[in-house]
Amino acid sequence: MGRSRRLNKAVSAAREYDPYTSEWLKHEFETYALLREELPIARVESRGRPERGDTGGSWLLTRYDDACSILSHTETYSSQASSYPERPWIPQAIDPPAHTAYRRILNKWFTPDAMTAMEPHLEQYAGELLDRMLEKDEFDFVADFADPFPTVIFCELFGFPLEDYAQLMDWKNTLMHSSDGHSRGRALALAKAEELGIERDADGGIPQDGLMQVFGSTGASIYAYFGELLEKRRKEPQHDMISQLVVSQYEGERPLTQEELLDTLFLMFMAGLDTVASALGLIVKGFAEQPEKRREFIELMDDPRRLMLAVEELVRYHSIVLLPRRVTRAVEFEGVRFHTEDQVNCPTMAANRDPEQFENPDELIFDRVPNRHMGFGHGPHRCLGLHLARRELRIALVLLHRRLPDYEVHPDRKPELFGGMKGASSLWLRKA
Amino acid sequence: MHVKIIAERCQGHGMCNMVCPSVFKYDDDGFGYVVPGLEQVPANLADDVRLAEIQCPERAIVIAQ
Numbered sequence: 001m002g003r004s005r006r007l008n009k010a011v012s013a014a015r016e017y018d019p020y021t022s023e024w025l026k027h028e029f030e031t032y033a034l035l036r037e038e039l040p041i042a043r044v045e046s047r048g049r050p051e052r053g054d055t056g057g058s059w060l061l062t063r064y065d066d067a068c069s070i071l072s073h074t075e076t077y078s079s080q081a082s083s084y085p086e087r088p089w090i091p092q093a094i095d096p097p098a099h100t101a102y103r104r105i106l107n108k109w110f111t112p113d114a115m116t117a118m119e120p121h122l123e124q125y126a127g128e129l130l131d132r133m134l135e136k137d138e139f140d141f142v143a144d145f146a147d148p149f150p151t152v153i154f155c156e157l158f159g160f161p162l163e164d165y166a167q168l169m170d171w172k173n174t175l176m177h178s179s180d181g182h183s184r185g186r187a188l189a190l191a192k193a194e195e196l197g198i199e200r201d202a203d204g205g206i207p208q209d210g211l212m213q214v215f216g217s218t219g220a221s222i223y224a225y226f227g228e229l230l231e232k233r234r235k236e237p238q239h240d241m242i243s244q245l246v247v248s249q250y251e252g253e254r255p256l257t258q259e260e261l262l263d264t265l266f267l268m269f270m271a272g273l274d275t276v277a278s279a280l281g282l283i284v285k286g287f288a289e290q291p292e293k294r295r296e297f298i299e300l301m302d303d304p305r306r307l308m309l310a311v312e313e314l315v316r317y318h319s320i321v322l323l324p325r326r327v328t329r330a331v332e333f334e335g336v337r338f339h340t341e342d343q344v345n346c347p348t349m350a351a352n353r354d355p356e357q358f359e360n361p362d363e364l365i366f367d368r369v370p371n372r373h374m375g376f377g378h379g380p381h382r383c384l385g386l387h388l389a390r391r392e393l394r395i396a397l398v399l400l401h402r403r404l405p406d407y408e409v410h411p412d413r414k415p416e417l418f419g420g421m422k423g424a425s426s427l428w429l430r431k432a
Numbered sequence: 433m434h435v436k437i438i439a440e441r442c443q444g445h446g447m448c449n450m451v452c453p454s455v456f457k458y459d460d461d462g463f464g465y466v467v468p469g470l471e472q473v474p475a476n477l478a479d480d481v482r483l484a485e486i487q488c489p490e491r492a493i494v495i496a497q
């Protein structure tokens with residue numbers, strides 16, 4: 001293809017950019033590569049997702065170095081880049097210096113030592129789920145393992161009552177997966193829309209303003225639920241993070257306000273319920289489709305050093321997070337002029353496949369060094385839960401492959417993938 | 433070989449601690465630090481320290497000979 005044809009193709013790819021569909025996933029890496037080569041800082045004219053605060057008219061950055069630079073400069077590129085059910089959530093949508101103060105409260109609960117202490121429990125629970133799943137010859141890996149494993153662990157750790165698990169998952173799926181290819185999320189959002197008396201649009205979907213109402217109403221239910229939970233923990237503290245949060249001090253000066261507590265719970269709920277589940281679904285789908293990579297992984301997994309590097313590489317290769325930022329002042333970036341209130345998006349799946357930073361980026365290379373991937377983010381907002389996530393991924397993958405070295409995607413039941421903060425909502429596998 | 437972590441750059445990814453836990457620890461605020469006394473890296477740990485320097489996503493680890 002000639003140079004100018006490629007450029008034209010890149011321009012139209014930018015114009016049509018919409019990562020929130022499962023359709024997009026079929027060509028995402030190809031498109032990010034084209035954009036990186038031709039238009040590394042691309043003006044995107046996506047219609048946006050107003051219900052998520054994505055107003056369209058934004059920028060898409062596909063180079064690793066550019067993403068690092070944006071994510072490190074929080075004064076110019078604010079994390080408060082969406083619309084929120086009540087207020088910006090804590091700590092993900094708050095900029096330093098307040099962000100630093102909130103992270104100081106949370107960081108100490110998520111240190112490597114604290115997470116290592118949980119490993120026996122992680123192993124025991126993962127083992128139980130796997131034993132139950134493998135009584136069957138065919139099973140949905142997402143429903144039987146990828147969803148419950150990290151989610152139940154998170155609920156225990158944070159102090160969300162396990163009897164509310166199904167309700168919490170439904171709320172999460174309504175909020176995050178109403179229209180990205182996740183069938184359960186869509187069904188839940190449609191049911192909620194019906195309950196609110198919202199009329200469907202011509203395609204049988206929920207119109208934009210209707211979606212805003214669905215989110216508002218679901219957000220309000222979650223906030224009310226969290227309010228009650230906080231009250232209970234104040235009266236009767238438990239050994240969980242919610243109980244510790246209610247007695248935490250902001251900068252050692254004052255307790256957190258009720259609003260701050262609610263906004264923190266809200267973010268933790270969204271970050272803790274979806275992420276490891278999504279990554280696990282995509283990783284295992286990859287292993288089902290690439291048996292030679294799976295065998296390579298099984299061979300190295302008894303060597304702790306190689307296993308550690310392999311997990312990092314899997315996080316790079318199967319990155320799941322889009323990172324939007326909002327421009328706070330007119331600024332020139334790499335020759336491009338950003339305006340105040342522009343959105344800048346740095347998808348980790350694009351940065352993590354930049355050949356300038358990662359040799360053969362589209363290949364899974366288990367002993368890749370250097371591997372300074374940003375699957376867990378970059379700069380001050382780097383993932384709070386990364387020491388937990390790494391351990392969960394490692395333990396899940398090792399225990400699964402010890403029990404089941406050979407499997408394939410079920411020939412009659414296609415995996416269901418969703419876009420945006422991407423993942424798998426169903427992955428039927430069969431013992432081989 | 434001498435190693436240090438530039439505190440202003442460190443964001444606490446913990447890669448250094450995973451690669452070479454004897455030299456790099458992790459504090460309760462969520463950041464890495466070099467174990468006091470090991471700034472001058474023992475020869476048997478030099479390779480691991482070099483790997484940590486290469487892997488740090490924020491390029492916060494600095495080695496001098």
Ligand code: HEM
Nearest residue numbers: 091092271272275276279321375376377381383384385389
């Ligand atoms: C494979 C799993 C995971 C991946 C790929 C992942 C990825 C990320 C990324 C890329 C960010 C940066 C967001 C930003 O800059 O705006 C982030 C932030 C965050 N993550 Fe994770 N995460 C994972 C698991 C978890 C888990 C298990 C938890 C909780 C227990 C968690 C809690 C958080 C929190 C609270 C933040 C916000 C940090 C801040 O803004 O300071 N994550 N995560």
Ligand code: SF4
Nearest residue numbers: 442445446448464488
């Ligand atoms: S790897 Fe780098 S950023 Fe992470 S804790 Fe160590 S020095 Fe800090």
